[in-house]
Amino acid sequence: MTPARPGPAEVYRSRVVQEERESGSLAPVASRSASSRGRLHAEEEHPFRTAFQRDRDRVVHSRAFRRLQYKTQVFVHHEGDHYRNRLTHTLEGAQITRTVARVLGLNEDLAEAIGLAHDLGHTPFGHAGERVLAEMLSSSGGFDHNRQCLRVVDLLEQRQVEYRGLNLSDETREGILKHGCHWTHPVRLPELLDQRSLEGQVADASDEIAYLNHDLDDGLRAGILHFGMLESLPLLRDLVGEVQENQPSASESVQRAWIVRAMIDHWVTDLIATSTRRIEADGLDSPEAVRRNARRVVGLSDEVDGARREIKAFLFDHFYNHPAVLDRTQRAEVVVEDLFRLFTDDPSRLPPEVRERFSEEGEERAIADYVAGMTDRFALAEHQKNLDSAAGIDP
Numbered sequence: 001m002t003p004a005r006p007g008p009a010e011v012y013r014s015r016v017v018q019e020e021r022e023s024g025s026l027a028p029v030a031s032r033s034a035s036s037r038g039r040l041h042a043e044e045e046h047p048f049r050t051a052f053q054r055d056r057d058r059v060v061h062s063r064a065f066r067r068l069q070y071k072t073q074v075f076v077h078h079e080g081d082h083y084r085n086r087l088t089h090t091l092e093g094a095q096i097t098r099t100v101a102r103v104l105g106l107n108e109d110l111a112e113a114i115g116l117a118h119d120l121g122h123t124p125f126g127h128a129g130e131r132v133l134a135e136m137l138s139s140s141g142g143f144d145h146n147r148q149c150l151r152v153v154d155l156l157e158q159r160q161v162e163y164r165g166l167n168l169s170d171e172t173r174e175g176i177l178k179h180g181c182h183w184t185h186p187v188r189l190p191e192l193l194d195q196r197s198l199e200g201q202v203a204d205a206s207d208e209i210a211y212l213n214h215d216l217d218d219g220l221r222a223g224i225l226h227f228g229m230l231e232s233l234p235l236l237r238d239l240v241g242e243v244q245e246n247q248p249s250a251s252e253s254v255q256r257a258w259i260v261r262a263m264i265d266h267w268v269t270d271l272i273a274t275s276t277r278r279i280e281a282d283g284l285d286s287p288e289a290v291r292r293n294a295r296r297v298v299g300l301s302d303e304v305d306g307a308r309r310e311i312k313a314f315l316f317d318h319f320y321n322h323p324a325v326l327d328r329t330q331r332a333e334v335v336v337e338d339l340f341r342l343f344t345d346d347p348s349r350l351p352p353e354v355r356e357r358f359s360e361e362g363e364e365r366a367i368a369d370y371v372a373g374m375t376d377r378f379a380l381a382e383h384q385k386n387l388d389s390a391a392g393i394d395p
């Protein structure tokens with residue numbers, strides 16, 4: 001007689017088995033899913049997914065996550081098929097996050113959930129849209145993409161009849177709030193101590209490593225930046241020299257990939273070594289000790305951080321503020337401002353579900369939530385439809 005099939009609770013890697021493995025294999029400073037601080041709304045545990053795995057899955061299945069595909073990173077996405085958008089940026093950042101979390105013995109599922117969620121609050125057209133909404137709402141609470149991210153996961157996604165939001169764990173919600181919380185949030189906030197978890201700190205550092213490198217790559221690909229311009233940056237000058245010496249026959253695109261790969265590897269290696277040293281130096285032995293520590297411990301060494309700052313300043317000067325990029329940015333600002341004013345002046349143009357939120361959230365906040373949620377192409381289409389004017393950005 002064949003034995004009965006095991007029930008979900010008995011399968012090899014059921015949640016309980018995975019939680020036990022976490023407690024045996026992760027570093028003492030790692031967050032453990034079995035000791036999660038809980039969710040806004042109590043839920044039964046899942047038979048074979050841990051709390052943080054469920055968070056990651058909920059983020060990936062959200063509407064806001066799918067919309068990242070049509071939101072700009074630096075370029076308007078129609079510019080070419082190989083440039084990053086918010087979705088590919090998010091995936092590149094999450095991939096670095098997982099590598100670092102795994103090497104440091106942290107909770108990879110939590111780090112990944114935070115990494116995948118971190119840009120859900122971005123407006124259409126990148127920081128251009130954010131600047132406009134911050135200005136429009138300056139006297140009524142302001143606007144910031146981190147705050148908006150928490151609004152998306154706590155209030156704006158609708159997956160259940162009983163409550164709004166994705167009902168993520170407090171650990172993932174804490175990780176989303178990069179700079180604390182200085183505004184009114186309609187539901188209970190996660191507990192915020194001096195620092196965030198190491199998983200949150202890793203997601204943050206990895207996000208920056210991802211975007212500086214892929215923006216450099218995109219800037220070079222677009223021909224706005226050239227190898228010759230990198231001479232002023234010692235780290236990049238050395239890498240360009242190295243690749244041209246070792247791979248002289250390689251095409252420019254292969255050389256570019258080589259440089260970006262070498263730079264990510266250099267930074268990630270330094271991030272892991274420096275963070276490990278600081279965790280030991282500060283005597284951190286639990287997630288609570290991390291969150292009560294005087295300093296954040298995940299970061300680059302002073303030397304590598306100096307190079308990072310130089311490269312960031314270089315990208316601001318020569319890429320983010322390049323006339324071709326600024327021109328599109330300014331056109332995008334006009335689109336977002338026009339839409340915000342249009343809906344404020346004539347709310348009848350809004351979908352009914354947005355108007356229904358007026359009494360609860362206030363008119364301006366509900367409109368800002370709606371405009372912030374738009375993809376670039378939806379914003380352009382709404383602009384064209386309602387104002388009958390071309391924004392000068394190719395749809």
Ligand code: MG
Pocket residue numbers: 089093118119207211
């Ligand atoms: Mg990001």
